[in-house]
Amino acid sequence: MEKVIIIGAGQAGLSTAYYLKRKGIDALILDANATHGGAWVNAWDSLKLFSPKEYSSLSGFMMPATKSEYPDRAEVIDYFGKYEQRYQFRIQRPVQVIDVTNVAGIFHIKTNAGDYQAEHVVSATGNFSGKVIPQFQGLENFKGIQLHSSEYKNNTGLEGLNVAIIGSGNSGSQVLAEVSKVANTHWFTNRPLQYLDDDLDGRYLFDLSTKRYYASLNGEVIDDTDDFSK
16 A cells, blocks of 8 residues: 555656655656656657756756756756656656546556555646547548657658648647758648747746746736737
């Protein structure tokens, strides 16, 4: 019987484990990946953090120096591994959680590696594994390649092709930027696009949130709508 089981060893799961350990609770983490890195393990090769490393560290341990201001995929994965080692978390992987039920106040966790029981469960699986593949009439006749962003690695092999990018979120935008360098791309979104200035990155948003927070302590409201106008 475990006191706490955390499902997922991404940033949310590791941060939760850190604070529990500070309270004397050595949680067991069940992670579906074969190695450390969370969702970054399955990300495309060129993915970078949206914010500088000083704004992106996990609790208790600053991210080490990186090659550039915005850490890349390999550096984030390496940092997660160092974080796990630093705090000696109990992690079992690869373990795929299949079902969680509560019987008489006890959580029963069914996995592909056996069953577990715990007094408390924290779900820290994120949303990266919940991919949505568009389905529409005639798709069975499509002879091309259909990839989800979690399966995309780089633009190799797409040179000169007609490529449709579906989605206007961070993943769609970044994949579009890379694929458009080598292919004829078409961008499909479910809402009109709104473009921000290039300098409105994670650092700016962090500073803005900090300014809002301290203003709220004084009962003030900051009108920052002009900051987001092009």
